[in-house]
Amino acid sequence: MVQGSTNLNTELTQEWLQNYVDDWVKFYRKHTTDGKLASYIPQLEKADPNALGIVIIGNNGMTIQSGDIDTTFSIQSVSKVFAFIVACMQRGMSYVLNRVDVEPTGEAFNSIMHLEMKKIEKPFNPLVNAGAITVTSLLEGKTSDEKLEGIFQLFEKILGHRPELDIEVYESERETSIRNRAIGYFLLETGVLESDLEITLETYFKQCSIEVSAEDLARLGLILANDGIDRMTGEEVIPTQIARLAKVLMLTCGMYDASGKFAAYVGIPAKSGVSGGIMATVPPRARDELLPFMDGCGIGVYGPALDKQGNSTAGIRLLRHIASHWDLSIF
Ligand code: DON
Known part of the structure; x- marks a missing residue:
């Protein structure tokens, strides 16, 4: 009985979060027109400038995905x-x-x-x-x-x-x-x-030039959120000290000369690439237990229209919105 109601709650929460994220992707897609595709690598200019997709994979097994999640792209930076x-x-x-x-x-x-x-x-x-x-x-x-x-x-x-x-x-x-x-x-x-x-x-x-999807970026972000440990098997895939240093570098340098602003307004370690990908990592946090993904998650975003610094215009805005709405900041 208790187990049954827990599952029902999880399903309801998933549906509720999914609806939110669908709305947010729809809303932030219009910001793709604020940016431009990278052109100094000509092949990157073939992407759809209006694409925007996100995959969030939680340690609790919950996955939310929305928008252009089937497109693959080069991993770049x-x-x-x-x-x-x-x-x-x-x-x-x-x-x-x-x-x-x-x-x-x-x-x-x-x-x-x-x-x-x-x-x-x-x-x-x-x-x-x-x-x-x-x-x-x-x-x-x-x-x-x-x-x-x-x-x-x-x-x-x-x-x-x-x-x-x-x-x-x-x-x-x-x-x-x-x-x-x-x-x-x-x-x-x-x-x-x-x-x-x-x-x-x-x-x-x-x-x-390694080809990835937003889901791949979310999985890569998740392992870093867990300090290099695969939570399913308990295996230390990346030594913890190295995984932690990688997150420090992502936070301080991962969004290039916009890293300070990203830390201030989004507050999670992330790394962008000029093909429009962003890998973000949300470690487990101790706050109001009703907030989503309290146990940590990895986030992969794809939005190839870029701002001057080379970061996805719509992707950054979408991440900022989600991070503030769900209080994902590590600070
Ligand atoms: O070397 C370059 O310029 C590209 N292969 C990678 C740059 C990149 O992704 C920077 N991203 N914001």
Whole structure:
């Protein structure tokens, strides 16, 4: 009897939350017109600029999904979080942190300015291109495919399937990679790269081209919400200390030069990519127990129209609304 009524309540709650999220997606979809598709990687300009979708997966087993959730897209900069995690798992955290710092830049994600003007010894953080390319050079393996293998294996463990590479995005990215090559040459001069520059860049372009869905991003966000532990099996998929540091980086640097505002107005660790994906992670929180997803959740958003900083215009607004309505902030 008690069990039955609990199930009924869960079903009602699910329906209620689903209706809310459907309404919010409908409402925020109009903000897709405030943004623009990324065009510096020509293949990304083929996306539907009005797309908006969200998947929320809770530790309590509840999943809410709404909008354009069947579209797949390249993971882009969200991959930087996992390249960092895999590099730390393979080489040790202090080894990686000796080669890349944990400071936000306040500059665009592909800025060269600091490398030139400050003559820094190591890039500012693993989530800007300079830091990400450095981290990629630390991945184990001689070829780009060997280097990528650690990331693929981690994804396979978390997602339950091995994602594909979007070859067209990869080629498009490689062909238009002038700025990343310029960053690569600055890094060569700094001496932080541990692999051949061509192999490093090829690995970086491929890792950014891994094809994912909003559901995949939600699952990746969920494992981070749980400090790297798979709650179903109890397995530590990512060492807890590394998962926590990844969340710190997401909070301080994950939304680029809009990270401060995102922390202030949304208040959850998140990482965006120029294809329009956002992976957000909501750790369990101790508040009013009637709030949804109290036990933590992962959120994946897809909305390819971007603002000036390279973040999904509608996606950010949708996340901000949900976070404030459900009090998801970690603060
Ligand atoms: O290297 C680049 O420019 C892209 N492959 C990734 C940039 C990115 O996703 C930044 N996102 N906001």
